[in-house]
Amino acid sequence: MNEHDGYRPSSYGDSFADVYDDWYADVSDIDATVALLGSLANGRPLLELGVGTGRIAVPLAATGVSLVGVDASHAMLDILRNKSDAAAIIAIEADMAALGQARGLSDHGPFGVVFAAFNTFFNLPTDSAQADCLQGCHGLLFDDGRLVIEGFVPPEGGLADSGVSVRDVTASTAVLTVSTHDADDQLIRGHHIEMRSAGNTMRPWIIHYRTPEQLDASAEAAGFVLDHRWADWHGTPFDPAVHDVHITVYRKVSSP
Ligand SMILES: C[S@@+](CC[C@H](N)C(=O)[O-])C[C@H]1O[C@@H](n2cnc3c(N)ncnc32)[C@H](O)[C@@H]1O
Structure with a gap:
């Protein structure tokens, strides 16, 4: 990603790994996240994009589900792998925009759920990287698998310069x-x-942010339909006039 001044897929994780658990432990309701993802997976394996240090993956794996996490940052994965309660998580160092090239990933699929929490999908800095990621997710899911993306909603009046x-x-x-x-x-x-x-x-x-409608269009182009859009991991209905975060569930429907 030379167009972004040397910023690479691993840049975010490598530079935040040492503080990530201190700074971001409480950014969302982990119990609700784990419960919702587990129920969507319904016993099938899950894949987390940008698993990081396992903020969600560790408690999710503790419920007994089969879980793979990819991350581009060696530093993030080092911290995850050194956690005593992360042994069940299969951690793979890979760019989520190139899931087809992630070594050994397809051996652990197909997946019932692929998810990207806490704006992680927006870490992909271009439309084409995001489209490539969606296509990769499509290829790794069961025919009726779900893709779950958590993202912020860009404010109506625009963001400050x-x-x-x-x-x-x-x-x-x-x-x-x-x-x-x-x-x-x-x-x-x-x-x-x-x-x-x-x-x-x-x-x-x-952050390459997208509106919910833009995400829907990209997901549709990759062979997904919108299943649910919630305002939080408890399943509160999303109201664009009120909520600034969405949890969106897409269902795989066809070949992209
Ligand atoms: C905001 S953190 C989220 C970590 C964890 N999922 C959580 O919810 O706390 C984003 C993670 O995505 C990873 N990441 C960023 N760009 C990536 C890419 N292109 N491919 C794979 N991982 C990436 C970062 O290294 C980082 O661990």
Whole structure:
């Protein structure tokens, strides 16, 4: 992904791995996530895209389901593999935009559910990478398998062009979030900048956000239909006028 200044599929994970569990443990209701994904899988194997350090995968695997996680970041997977309760998770280092090339992945399928939580799908920085990912998911699912994507809803009035905010301040550190926004490409590029007396750490990220309608069109082009759209992992009906996050379930219907 040279067009994004050297940003690679592994860039996000490699630069956030050391703080990920501290910073993002509580971003969503894990019990509800696990319950909903388990019921959608109905005893069939699951695949998590961008499994990271296993925030969801570890408790999900603890329910006894068969679970594979792919992630492009070696650093993220190292942390996952070193967790004592992650032994049952099959972790594969791969780009989710190239699932067909992920070594050994198809041997563990077909899958009942493929899912991408917490805006992970938007980590794919172009329309074509997202389309390739959807196509890869289609190929790995059972004929009636489900694809589940959690994403934020871009605000109606648009996003700010650029911004700086304070994420955290302690007596010895400050973490700033800086970002720029390209509305035409629906791309937000940012850094979390962690400042300490010992030096600064830059943690880069890219989000190629899509509206729910755009996601639906891409999913349909890849051979999926919309099954459900919820506002949370409890299954609250989604209302675009109210909710800023959606959990969308697509069902595989045909060849892309
Ligand atoms: C926001 S984190 C989510 C981690 C975990 N799923 C969770 O919900 O906490 C996104 C994860 O996706 C991974 N990732 C980003 N781009 C990827 C890509 N192209 N292919 C595979 N993994 C990717 C990152 O390394 C990171 O672990």
